[in-house]
Amino acid sequence: MTTDPLAPSIRTIYLSGPMTGLPNYNYPAFLLAANEFRAKGYFVLNPADDNGGDTSREYPLTTYMRKDIHSVLCADAVVVLPEWQGSPGARCEVRVAQAIGLPVFNYPDLDPMTDQVLTVVESAKE
Secondary structure, three states: OOOOOOOOOOEEEEOOOOOOOOOOHHHHHHHHHHHHHOOOOOOEEOOHHHHHHHOOOOOOHHHHHHHHHHHHHHHOOEOOOOOOOOOOOHHHHHHHHHHHHOOEEEEEOOEEEEEHHHHHHHHHHH
C-alpha cells in the first residue's frame, strides 16, 4: 500500500472482529492488525488488549459489549477483521459506528464499507 487511505483525518481506530468460539479468542489476528496500525502512528483501541490480553477470564458478554461500544464511540473509524460478519458483537459495533457516522474499513485492504454492506449482511442473517 503506497498511500494510507485512513490518513490524515483518522487518528484513533477501533478494531472489530470475531472472537467468541475462536482459538485464543482470535487475539493473534487482533494483535497483528493493532501492531500494523500502531507502527503507522495510529492510536488503536483493541479489545484483545482488555484485561492485559488474558484469555482465561470469563465475563458476561454484556461486560465486553459495553466496553467495546464505548470504545467505538471514542474512535475516529472502525476497522473490521476478516469474518466479522459472523460475529453478533462485531455486527453491533459496525451498526453503532454507522449510526454515528464513523467510517468503517475492511482489513487488510482498507476498502471502505458502505451502509449497503451491513444491510446485506443483516438480511442474510435473518
